[in-house]
Amino acid sequence: MTIRAPASGLVDRVVEHLSLGVILLDEELRVRFINPAAQAMFAVSARQVSDSPLRRFTPAGRVLERSAGQVLASGTAFTERELRLEVSEGRYITVDLSMAPLPHDEVLIELNHLDRRLRITRDQNLITQNQATRQLLRGLAHEIKNPLGGLRGAAQLLERELGNESLREYTQVIIEEADRLRTLVNGLLGPNTRPNKRQVNLHEILERVRQLVEAEAPTGVTVERDYDPSIPDMLAEPNQLIQATLNIVRNALQAVDQHGRITLRTRTQRQFTIGDIPHKLVARIDVTDTGPGIPPEILDHIFFPMVTSRPSGTGLGLSIAQTLVNQHGGLIECRSEPGETVFTIWLPLEAEHGG
Template structure:
């Protein structure tokens, strides 16, 4: 039996297959290797960082430069649990860092392995939220069934009364009953969300975002700035156009309500590598950030805003975000929120599938 020739697997192929972020530096603390997971973690490009000093290529390591240099000089590695890495303008990363000295061609270097604690916490939280969301959705389905049956009876009785007593006084009462019943039925239907599976096709994510941006721009006061920060290298995604538009529109309208008559909203896209969502690992995902300069989400509400009927606005229904989360979940994605006064970011993650 003739065997086929196996393709050669390089060290870079192995590194890029890891979910652990890996960065190696030479004796001058210049970046010699970086894998895809580290590119995504630090939001840097391999082409730009290779050969550059690590503290310039990845500013998160500026406070740790002396310790890394000491590890090179002494040939002694170290391990840091739950190390906080941050730089201006980005969220703090919490990682378990393992630094191991090595020798290549009689020249010393360091291998840095980073396992994100935030990632494990998020995977666990995502699973819990998904279970809670599924449980609440089943509860809503049961309640909706119990509510819609008597609503139909009430509406039918009001229509019969309208035919039985056609005078204007009774007609006014029956019209109020029918109108309120229809309002409640629409509310129940919105709680249930779409009753069809996503009809997916290949789409340009930026074309969808521009469509939503134009819709919201037409509603926004003149003083509200809607900015764009798109990554043009992101490939097309396989999604249901109408469902993704609805999901993004709900979040963007919330941002518009948060900034009021004067503020800034930014639509941002980035490619993310090696992410795990709902127990599934994705080599490449698109991250859509909707950032606003509003007053922020109260800390005690941040874990509750995706539940039905929970809202921070007096006039809100509490259905927009749960519906968006459901639509994104049905695409294998996730919506996350982080917030502080003056900066709230909703991040939508969608898998980039190949066809």
């Protein structure tokens, strides 16, 4: 049987529709071909970069050309996993990079964009960790609440039997400390009921949060809004979303201290995956502050209970916020650097509108 090579037109169509980025460089490391996936990665057009060095259009071009030069010189293929490339100032992507020499001193570059897969894995880990932590804490909290109740009850009985009024000061300390610990334990337990959802407007929730925070904010702190009015109403429990967002915005308020800016921004995004569940439409809420940033050593653990960078903090606010958003099928993510911290709340929209 003779296998016939596919027509060049068919090959072109296949390459054009690959999710894999493909770039062909000539012997002078000029771009001879770039498919749409690679154009999207580097935010360039084929017409723009054709017959030109890629380094003119993206900082990543220098890295790719250096590796391509080595491939041409050695005549051997080259592969690097999870390579972080700067595609524009301050914007990076993570790729698996493969290069191979071709006849006529050309180099074929293949770029497998990993950020979406890495983000999905990270999100799923966040959800799994949150669920495991909540289960552990619920068991621990119940074990603590039982003896606390007995301790408080015994102190109350003892107080009734004491004839000396001055000694009741000590029983009051026991009762007050038992109450304080019970409040802390209840915070660890978080919400114990499923949300009673109804149709709500996301911006009404954010405006409520903004009003509460502005009443607490020092005069040197501004709270700005950047809303997308096209976001449809969604099915949610408004008090839970208010509480989740308020926890995040109050953290931002404490981060900026006496002077700074907090921005509430909303957008929609299509074809987005939360954890491992794909959604046709999601709402994105960004809470951005101009504070000093979150210390790198705790950034990966900030949604765990009792993790905080503030001496007076309990470390419960973000953990509870994550749980409340998880109950709506959503997720909270965070990125932080000095001068800018962004908490992003993702909430599914399409299920409430006919999918």
